[in-house]
Amino acid sequence: MKQAIKLFSLLLIIALSTGCKKKTIGLNEEFELDFSKTVTVKADGKKFKIRFAKLVEETRCAPDVECIWAGEVAVRIELDHTELHDIGFHSQYPSSIVYKDRTIKLLEVNYKDGSYNKEEDYSIRLKVE
Template sequence: MKYFTPIIALFIFISCASKQVINENEIVINSTSLTKVGNDYEMKITKILSDSRCPEGVECIWAGEVQLELEIYKNQKFEKTETLSINYKTVEQNKDFFAKYILIDKKVKDILVQPVKKEGQNIELKDYVLKVELECYK
């Protein structure tokens, strides 16, 4: 029994540590609450202006894009609204945009919009998520 308790504690520690690493390397912005992105800034999706992404299982000429509005807050006070176009052509521009707000020791690895679009399915604002994947500078 003496060995059982430390083993359980170790599993709990590993479980918590792995969750913490995921949170440190990913920022998830939605429309339902403000998300801290670093350097005293928070963001929230306020509007989906368009979603022309190619639906899953459909052949398209291009992947499409999502245009959305983000509200940006500094120290919990509204600062401004920004419009972002998320597509393969704007990857570097969007990385530079988020780099202004995130933690200094991290860089933006990728930016994703979820959920995946499906043919014939409407996605409500509350279901959209903007994931900003981060990595440490090497």
């Protein structure tokens, strides 16, 4: 019985540590990043981190509302825990930036149904080239 408990405990520790690993993304790979989450990008043997830090502005048409203007959206990303950049589909912000000789492109800004303008329910889709 003790061996079964030890085995179960070991398997549980392995499962928990595997589930906590951060995702690593390669070049030209589209990926989704939830609010406040971080991914590691591996490019040419070098790595850097991207974190979705903030919903800067959301003026797109809210669900179930008829709008005559599509609106704009901008988000803030944090790079390597040191640099902050605002990107978006917006007249004041670019939709891509260059960092460490790589272009980071914003492809989409999404939110869960019923969570319009709730920062914690947003995700972004990015691609690093």
